Amino acid sequence: MSDEGTTSPQxxxxxxxxxxxxxxxxxxxxxxxxxxxxANRAALAFRAALDRATPEGVxxxxxxxxxxxxxxxxxxxxxxxxxxxxxxxxxxRDWYAADLPQGRREWRIPTVxxxxxxxxxxxxxxxxxxxxxxxxxxISDTVVRVQTIGFAPGQPYLGELGxxxxxxxxxxxxxRIPEGALAVAIRQLVLFSVSTPTGWRHIxxxxxxLFRPDAETxxxxxxxxxxxxxxxxxxxxxxMKDDPDGGARAKDLT
Amino acid sequence: MNRALIVHRAGPGLxxxxxxxxxxxxxxxxxxxxxxxxxxxxxxxxxxQDNGLAALEMAGTGGEFEATSDLRIALTGAxxxxxxxxxxxxxxxxxxxxxGARLTIGGAEMGSYGYLHVGGGFAGxxxxxxRSVHVSSGLGSAVGSDTRLEIGEDTAPTEVNRxxxxxxxxxxxxxxxxxxxxTDFFDADQIKRxxxxxxxxxxxxxxxxxxxxxxxxxxHSDAGLSVLSEVVVPGDIQITGDGAPFVLLGECQTTxxxxxxxxxxxxxLPKVVQATxxxxxxxxxxxxxxxxxxxxRAAAHRRGLRSALTPLVRDPHDIRNLLAYQLISGAxxxxxxxxx
Numbered sequence: 379m380s381d382e383g384t385t386s387p388q389x390x391x392x393x394x395x396x397x398x399x400x401x402x403x404x405x406x407x408x409x410x411x412x413x414x415x416x417a418n419r420a421a422l423a424f425r426a427a428l429d430r431a432t433p434e435g436v437x438x439x440x441x442x443x444x445x446x447x448x449x450x451x452x453x454x455x456x457x458x459x460x461x462x463x464x465x466x467x468x469x470x471r472d473w474y475a476a477d478l479p480q481g482r483r484e485w486r487i488p489t490v491x492x493x494x495x496x497x498x499x500x501x502x503x504x505x506x507x508x509x510x511x512x513x514x515x516x517i518s519d520t521v522v523r524v525q526t527i528g529f530a531p532g533q534p535y536l537g538e539l540g541x542x543x544x545x546x547x548x549x550x551x552x553x554r555i556p557e558g559a560l561a562v563a564i565r566q567l568v569l570f571s572v573s574t575p576t577g578w579r580h581i582x583x584x585x586x587x588l589f590r591p592d593a594e595t596x597x598x599x600x601x602x603x604x605x606x607x608x609x610x611x612x613x614x615x616x617x618m619k620d621d622p623d624g625g626a627r628a629k630d631l632t
Numbered sequence: 633m634n635r636a637l638i639v640h641r642a643g644p645g646l647x648x649x650x651x652x653x654x655x656x657x658x659x660x661x662x663x664x665x666x667x668x669x670x671x672x673x674x675x676x677x678x679x680x681q682d683n684g685l686a687a688l689e690m691a692g693t694g695g696e697f698e699a700t701s702d703l704r705i706a707l708t709g710a711x712x713x714x715x716x717x718x719x720x721x722x723x724x725x726x727x728x729x730x731x732g733a734r735l736t737i738g739g740a741e742m743g744s745y746g747y748l749h750v751g752g753g754f755a756g757x758x759x760x761x762x763r764s765v766h767v768s769s770g771l772g773s774a775v776g777s778d779t780r781l782e783i784g785e786d787t788a789p790t791e792v793n794r795x796x797x798x799x800x801x802x803x804x805x806x807x808x809x810x811x812x813x814x815t816d817f818f819d820a821d822q823i824k825r826x827x828x829x830x831x832x833x834x835x836x837x838x839x840x841x842x843x844x845x846x847x848x849x850x851x852h853s854d855a856g857l858s859v860l861s862e863v864v865v866p867g868d869i870q871i872t873g874d875g876a877p878f879v880l881l882g883e884c885q886t887t888x889x890x891x892x893x894x895x896x897x898x899x900x901l902p903k904v905v906q907a908t909x910x911x912x913x914x915x916x917x918x919x920x921x922x923x924x925x926x927x928x929r930a931a932a933h934r935r936g937l938r939s940a941l942t943p944l945v946r947d948p949h950d951i952r953n954l955l956a957y958q959l960i961s962g963a964x965x966x967x968x969x970x971x972x
Contacts, residue, residue, distance in 0.1 A: 398813040401895035402923045440658030447863045528887035531661040597659040
């Protein structure tokens with residue numbers, strides 16, 4: 379599977395894109411109701427265009443998997459006015475056909491698959507109908523892309539994995555997954571930036587610190603970045619424990 | 633000049649907080665900041681200083697403090713038992729704290745989060761533009777016992793003994809909400825039941841959010857639990873897997889897959905924040921226009937706080953009588969101190 383994904387093209391319909399309000403001071407421009415490569419690219423490109431256009435009253439923007447979010451000051455800019463600005467920008471072009479963001483990089487992140495560092499590899503492999511070795515090969519051969527950063531600081535959602543990996547989240551939460559954990563569900567990977575409870579299955583462990591509040595670049599990964607998780611031994615990972623990158627290397631793509 | 637507050641004894645939930653870090657949603661970092669934002673503005677008004685300065689947020693209980701030089705302090709938010717060298721002092725008020733005097737702040741008598749403000753604000757390095765501790769992302773850490781908190785220069789060092797009439801928000805009540813992006817995942821019956829149900833603030837709560845308890849069946853959306861993760865903002869009320877509502881606060885996650893039935897008006901969020909476990913809460917939908925108007929009025933109220941200050945009567949005889957009164961009643965609003 380390539381970096382550019384294999385999802386069939388999606389285009390604007392009567393229903394999408396759709397503008398909805400978020401609380402009192404937010405609006406969300408959504409490009410679909412399920413994750414697809416074009417909808418994800420549309421959200422990223424639309425947010426970048428919003429940041430360039432800076433409509434009056436806008437205080438912050440972000441993206442989710444398939445939406446661009448705008449926070450604004452509703453006391454000084456009414457909802458109707460901002461909605462009109464967003465509508466106008468939507469008419470500008472076919473956002474589903476947008477390119478990936480500029481300044482993307484490709485990361486290779488050393489990862490220990492399985493062992494007691496990542497105890498749910500066997501279970502996740504079985505759910506995907508693979509042996510543990512097949513699962514390691516399947517994940518580590520796939521170049522995944524950062525689809526969004528969210529939930530916790532600097533934390534990427536990566537995809538899309540092949541259809542075998544359309545496995546559900548666990549019903550019962552894992553009490554605490556460690557920082558740097560690689561987890562899988564619903565054809566996506568999450569690399570955890572903080573220790574937290576989760577329903578995703580823990581299949582790999584990295585030493586990559588995604589959130590560095592005192593560094594010049596506090597948030598390391600960006601939406602659009604390509605990532606490969608390279609299998610290493612627990613000993614290799616242990617030897618790199620003082621490196622905040624955990625041995626990860628990046629090269630520029632665009 | 634060496635201005636600091638020595639923390640001799642710290643309650644378990646002491647953190648420095650200011651207005652937080654808006655602007656990092658796209659990096660997965662929620663804004664955080666003072667849980668009761670109005671209390672932050674009230675402290676700034678009492679001390680006549682910028683409301684961006686950091687204060688000490690105290691969850692449930694305070695601690696024991698000593699100033700290294702003469703300081704001004706203000707106490708806002710959840711009313712706690714406070715005394716300087718054993719003499720009870722009024723809450724929602726500003727006071728002089730002389731060098732060497734002991735300030736003790738006990739448990740909350742009403743509400744959850746109290747605030748200790750100092751003239752000049754707490755100093756120390758900013759991280760990502762704020763001094764707020766963001767507990768859930770490990771950004772900074774709680775203030776422990778036997779620590780020293782540096783303090784900035786005080787620009788109005790003589791203004792003390794002011795009292796502020798307080799916006800009631802410590803005993804629950806009705807909280808206004810607006811429909812949000814996923815409200816229509818819930819059918820009319822669910823929405824109606826949500827509006828007519830008497831909730832209580834659950835036992836579990838943190839700066840990330842509070843769970844609501846109630847009698848009857850859990851709430852559920854037509855979309856079930858297969859909703860794609862979407863943007864989450866503080867104030868959102870998500871319905872978790874077991875059907876219980878959970879009001880998300882400043883340190884919430886930035887995206888989430890649980891459907892959200894409504895979103896609390898920012899100006900009503902302090903009511904949820906300050907509710908203690910068991911406190912009754914109800915929710916009422918208002919239109920977006922009414923919500924914006926409520927925010928406009930709340931902003932005007934914050935701007936007008938300075939002109940609402942009154943002198944604090946500091947006759948020690950009165951203070952002692954008040955102390956006796958409070959021991960009997962267990963709780964009093966700040967206003968009663970002013971009227972006695």
